[in-house]
Amino acid sequence: MAQPKPKFGGLAWTALILGIVGICGSILPILNNATALAALVGLVLGVIALFGSRKVLAGLGAVLCALGIAATAVLQGLVVAELDRVLPGAQQEQPPSSAPAPALRLPFGERHTWPKGRTISILPPVHYEETSQFSRPPEGKRHVQFDVAVRNGGDTAYNVINATITVTHNGRLAQQHFGAGDPIPVAQLPPGGEVLYTMVFEIGAEPGELQVSVQPAFAAEETAHFAGPF
16 A cells, blocks of 8 residues: 655755755855745745644754845845945944934834935734634734835845844733744845835733834844834
8 A cells, every 4th residue: 555645745845955045045145135035935835834744844944944034134234234334435424422322212103214225114003813723822912913114215225134123012022923924025125116014923912012123234223113002
């Protein structure tokens, strides 16, 4: 009697291979945009394959894909920061100051523009209703979603995956729900380009202050904090 074919086995292997490609390609400037996109595809396939018979292989592939995307974002941010440091005139963007700048707090829906022309806005958050019973939040938790609007007002291309977004609720760090919204946005914006994407996070069920902290790049000098009750 023939052995049953493993369910989603091909997807699990594909996710593993794309994860390795994403990690190896993360160190290659310019090319890492393509390998990060491949890792994003692998992450989706790995999540799907988790419902098959090769769960360990699928989980390993999904983790490698996520690490490849994260490594690409970090390395791209470091490259941009190093270029800003060595290029002529880069040090004149911010005048010297003896006192630290006050924390920038904005209500949801407002926009903030950084010195390089990147403009980011966090739209007002709303409740996210999970459609799958397998990914519903645990007891005492709920999901919140919000849209991120990005405009590139700079002179060079900008990839939104370089943005760093951290969410807290009632002072506690919130975990992103990678099974909903646009978990890892990869969009290369030319000068003047715009994009809108959605993020979903798991927060406590009790009401409190929701704060979304945003940097356009890993080494940005200024952090914008969008906050409000939720």
